[in-house]
Amino acid sequence: MKKIVTEKEIIAALERQTFLIEQKLNREIIKVQDLNQNLPKGSMVSLSDVHTLLPRYIYEDFYDFISVNLNDLLQNPANYVQKYLNPGDFERAAYLVNTQILRGAKGQKVSFIQRFRPHISQPGTFTTNSLLKSKQELLGVHVSLKTIDVITNKMLRAIEETLYVRYNYHKFASLTPREKEIITLLALGYQNNEIGEQLFISKATVEQHRKNLKRKLEIRRFVDLIRFAQAFDLI
The missing domain is CATH 1.10.10.10 (Winged helix-like DNA-binding domain superfamily/Winged helix DNA-binding domain)
Structure with a gap:
């Protein structure tokens, strides 16, 4: 498999993966908890409230590398945004989701970099969001910026078993x-x-x-x- 190295290739790969994950969840082929267990370390999928963008489900292992207590995050997400995330990134993500997913065309996806504050050892994540069939939850696919090229290729092998979608997604x-x-x-x-x-x-x-x-x-x-x-x- 050709190694993915450019930003354009990474975005395209993540959007394909998000589409395939979205299909699996919408058709109830797999649960999000089981899906996370099959992804490489440093990546995960999450579910968020479609209107507030606040998390409904996050895979615990993913947040080990920034020392965020999962219970604290779920109980006080506003504090997490203020304490850990780069100023303005959350607001920008909310704007993109609102204008491009909620008001955009069916199947629209939004990709962006979520940076962490300087005291966090990790630089951030690359995130792709899409709207699930219920229209009440956002699916997020997150990959650590430290190892995004390696993880993206591993995720392709783990998720993209549907060759037709892989070869035709660029047309879609x-x-x-x-x-x-x-x-x-x-x-x-x-x-x-x-x-x-x-x-x-x-x-x-x-x-x-x-x-x-x-x-x-x-x-x-x-x-x-x-x-x-x-x-x-x-x-």
């Missing part, structure tokens, strides 16, 4: 919100004129979107469109 990530809507309607059997009526656009515009999608997704058969839509939870 390139889609616009409108294109995702059109894929959903096409996969459900709607014709061009019906899609236009649903989305309040012209039939010609729908036809142009279909041409663009054919090129972007590199598909020729309707069954391939169905497979893509199913793999990425568009239907």
